[in-house]
Amino acid sequence: MAPDEGDQSIHPxxxxxxxxxxxxxxxxxxxxxxxxxxxxxxxxxxxxxxxDPWRVLRIQSEFVEGFGMLAELGPAVSVFxxxxxxRDYPEYFTALHLGHALAEAGFxxxxxGGPGVMEAANRGASESGGVSVGLGIELPFxxxxxxxxxxxxxxxxxxxxxxxxxxxxxxxxxxxGGFGTFDEIFEALTLVQTQKVTSFPIVLMGCDYWSGxxxxxxxxxxxxxxxxxxDLDMLxxxxxxxxxxxxxxxxxxxxxRATRASEAEQAHPHRxx
Numbered sequence: 001m002a003p004d005e006g007d008q009s010i011h012p013x014x015x016x017x018x019x020x021x022x023x024x025x026x027x028x029x030x031x032x033x034x035x036x037x038x039x040x041x042x043x044x045x046x047x048x049x050x051x052d053p054w055r056v057l058r059i060q061s062e063f064v065e066g067f068g069m070l071a072e073l074g075p076a077v078s079v080f081x082x083x084x085x086x087r088d089y090p091e092y093f094t095a096l097h098l099g100h101a102l103a104e105a106g107f108x109x110x111x112x113g114g115p116g117v118m119e120a121a122n123r124g125a126s127e128s129g130g131v132s133v134g135l136g137i138e139l140p141f142x143x144x145x146x147x148x149x150x151x152x153x154x155x156x157x158x159x160x161x162x163x164x165x166x167x168x169x170x171x172x173x174x175x176x177g178g179f180g181t182f183d184e185i186f187e188a189l190t191l192v193q194t195q196k197v198t199s200f201p202i203v204l205m206g207c208d209y210w211s212g213x214x215x216x217x218x219x220x221x222x223x224x225x226x227x228x229x230x231d232l233d234m235l236x237x238x239x240x241x242x243x244x245x246x247x248x249x250x251x252x253x254x255x256x257r258a259t260r261a262s263e264a265e266q267a268h269p270h271r272x273x
Contacts, residue, residue: 062160076108081117081175099124122148171201171248
């Protein structure tokens with residue numbers, strides 16, 4: 001769940017609620033600030049000099065918990081999209097179908113754990129007997145992990161959570177969304193462009209929604225020399241769930257072959273005559 005995904009109006013009947021790591025607060029106990037905000041928006045008192053180093057232990061614990069929970073997850077795909085997508089929206093049914101198809105192809109499904117597109121993808125994976133993962137985040141207003149999350153982790157810090165989306169996924173499939181969804185797209189693009197991750201497909205689902213972004217990247221960003229032509233190849237655009245699953249499956253197979261070749265090379269290094 002990203003910044004555009006915390007609208008309480010999605011579930012107006014639920015009491016206000018906020019998760020702070022493993023802690024859940026509701027009603028009058030909900031605080032208006034978040035852990036990330038207190039870390040990044042500090043001003044004034046020199047007490048921060050003494051408290052910030054101790055935050056490192058809390059940050060470390062989030063990485064330890066995330067790594068420990070997901071290390072044996074197996075092949076997985078992270079699915080992103082808006083929490084504001086209603087259950088009667090076409091995107092909801094697309095995400096539901098996607099969750100089913102990914103699970104049937106042997107992938108775990110990782111989402112931000114919220115409502116909308118995330119709920120639909122988690123639901124599809126869970127209903128098909130796959131592993132449905134939700135990585136929640138502390139926000140001023142949030143609805144908590146959706147009911148279709150089978151493995152859930154609540155994070156305080158965005159940067160720890162975002163590491164889990166990339167580290168344990170073989171690719172991203174992105175449905176229509178807002179700022180939080182854009183954030184995930186461009187972070188993934190940067191990681192692929194700088195070769196921090198390899199064999200990592202980024203599939204945009206929804207040609208009508210995303211075509212304007214691709215046009216801007218091509219006609220403005222590329223035209224002004226800010227990116228290279230090959231950078232546009234990092235994004236795949238489709239409306240077809242089967243095509244999206246095929247793209248991430250091919251990347252998994254390519255990565256598997258590369259890994260086996262690397263292990264064979266390490267076991268039997270070539271020695272020049």
